[in-house]
Amino acid sequence: MNPLSEQEIIRREKLGKLREMGINPYPAALYPVDNTSTSIKADFKEGKQVNVAGRLMSRRIAGAASFAELQDSDGRIQVYFNRDEICPGDDKSQYNDVYKKLLDIGDIIGIEGELFKTQVGEMTIMVKKFTLLTKALKPLPLPKVDAEGKVHDGFVDPEMRYRQRYADLVVNPQVKEVFVKRTKLFNAMRNFFNEREYFEVETPILQPIPGGAAARPFITHHNSLDIPLYMRIANELYLKRLIVGGFDGVYEFSKNFRNEGMDRTHNPEFTAMEIYVAYKDYNWMMDFTERLLEHCAVAVNGETNSQFGEQTIEWKAPYPRITMRQSIIDFTGFDIDGKSEAELYAFAKAEGIDVDATMGKGKLIDEIFGEKCEGNYIQPTFITDYPKEMSPLCKAHRDNPELTERFELMVCGKEIANAYSELNDPIDQRERLKRKLH
RNA sequence: GAUCUGGUAGCUCAGUUGGCAGAGCAUCUCCCUUUUAAGGAGAGGGUCCUGGGUUCGAGCCCCCAGCCAGAUCACCA
Structure with missing residues (x-):
């Protein structure tokens, strides 16, 4: 194991101090979240009581008052920590020690508070009580966006971003959008097929003879049968067998494995969708495909066009x-x-x-x-x-x-x-x- | 698999002719009760990817070896 960095050592010391104060940095009890950053902004009412949870992403401490940003699964909301609000009595340790000294950027906290707008009009939660939900032991990359929307200190190293996808997701919000759109796309395709009563199936991934495409397979071994097996390079042949068996339309989202060169557009494991329909021909399939894609564009983007790099693609059929x-x-x-x-x-x-x-x-x-x-x-x-x-x-x-x-x-x-x-x-x-x- | 480019602090990067390892942000200490790339003062933090070679001396030099990544090509989709 690599020696800990200074920042990692400091965070572990903070963990110990929190425990000495009787604060569990990883509590088991559920936290009663009743709002998100988005729901608060969509339905903002001055004085409304809210309970939110998320990751602490920035702090601006000015003595006894402080603004911070909380990031949840929807986005970010500003929160305001004020010493006298959090510590109404004589004991100011919750603000002076726990908040100011023992919390770090990256920690996940729950916040109970009341909505208000700051002097410059930003929707903000006045913190009445906060609960540490998870202490982060590693520093987070910390991109900052300035007034012109320019990103400073961006987390951009492709190696780090791909190997630590979780960090990339925390720090680069546009990455999350890719995940969301992918799932919306898959759901849109499923809906389109299911409405037409085509039948979703799962076929073997471990195959004795890899077929249906021309690619080198990954090879593995079944111990109790003592035979080699191959990771599928395509699902085509098994779907055809289901048509032979009497299904009129079958489809599968198939994770395929191909032991070939890899680059940004070729992953050794990738997902293909295949659909087979009886009694049709390729003219029918073209009609079907263009209607499918138009349907998917609307389901994912709300309109028939989408952006790919510099290009605007129009998906409207035909x-x-x-x-x-x-x-x-x-x-x-x-x-x-x-x-x-x-x-x-x-x-x-x-x-x-x-x-x-x-x-x-x-x-x-x-x-x-x-x-x-x-x-x-x-x-x-x-x-x-x-x-x-x-x-x-x-x-x-x-x-x-x-x-x-x-x-x-x-x-x-x-x-x-x-x-x-x-x-x-x-x-x-x-x-x-x-x-x-x- | 081939070629090219790159690897310096937690993050983003600079580093002069080969001569004590740098900046911003982050971290730590102090000040600051409506800020927003907050601000002010101070401090700590390095296997310069790894290993070899040249040299009095290497972050820098080497038709040097290796690891990792990116781009392009080949293969594949």
Whole structure:
């Protein structure tokens, strides 16, 4: 264990002094919270009695009076500690010793008090009584926001922020918003599916053969069976089996595990949502997808658009549908229709795309699209009708056997969804997978 | 996995030609009864990522080794 810093030693000494005074720094009893920072501001009444709890985030002590900020799960509220209010009798130790000397920024306290507005009009709680609920033993990073809204001493080191997510959440309020929106998004998707009577399921995470995608798996071991098991890379095959078994629509939020390189947009464990519906095709799925996303945008943001970096994305359905062939014509002038592998290779080379002789037609087209087209689609756009070689689990196109009934949805130059008219001809399926192995 | 960039106080960062390790905030002591990046006076706090090399002397130098992170690329989604 690392030696304690000066500040950690001081906080432990304070812990001892609190106990000597008969104050339990980690009391077991519930604290009767009846308001939050937000509820107080929404329904402010001078003189109203409130009980709140939260983390002490800043203090401005001026002798016998002091302002502090309390942060709860909703936000922050200013609190006012006044010696004579807290200690009406002769014993001033609750203010002079406990509050001023033994509390620290980061401690969690409960406050019983009365609402008032300060001379500059800020909504504030006049503290009548406070209770230490949890003593913090480590100093908290302490960003401060000035009058112009500029953050000073921000907690910005990415390593520290990711490894100590709890500290990041305490100190950088916008991080909490990401968590909240993610859950709202998941709830919105569930509601949309459940209203249509699609059925949420859970399928195996430990699989004897990892399938449904092309990625290296994590491997683990089952002791009593003495067999290797793999963490799933996709849930696709199990969902299809449920359709085979007689469910008309099934979906799952699947945590998948892929043993590949990682960066800010690729986590070794990530969540995908997959839904399978019987008797439909990929045209139906495009209609369904754009309605789903519009529904989710409204549920999460209250409007059909959302902000991603500099871009404003409009989620209102419908979205343009462009075939892969047309997309490549649009951005390069080159028509891939009927071209041989050699012609595709020559074109890619001439465009400066990094291709090699091992790539088949499908891979070459994928490279051309990825390099020249994909990044241009900022607003939601369906790209349809992928070459057969790229899509071994997808039905051949009803009008052109060289293509498949597949689409991907592009947003902000990235793929966010992928769907097929699922291949259900078992003999064709076997032939295609066999060909892919060679 | 490759390349580039970085790692100095609890947090954010500066650090000159290689010559006693710095600032703001935080912490500690004192003053201050409506403040708000509160203010005033004083004090303490360091494995300069780790290990090696060069040098009288290294935070600084090394086509040096390692650890960690970020960005870009590869793989993947």
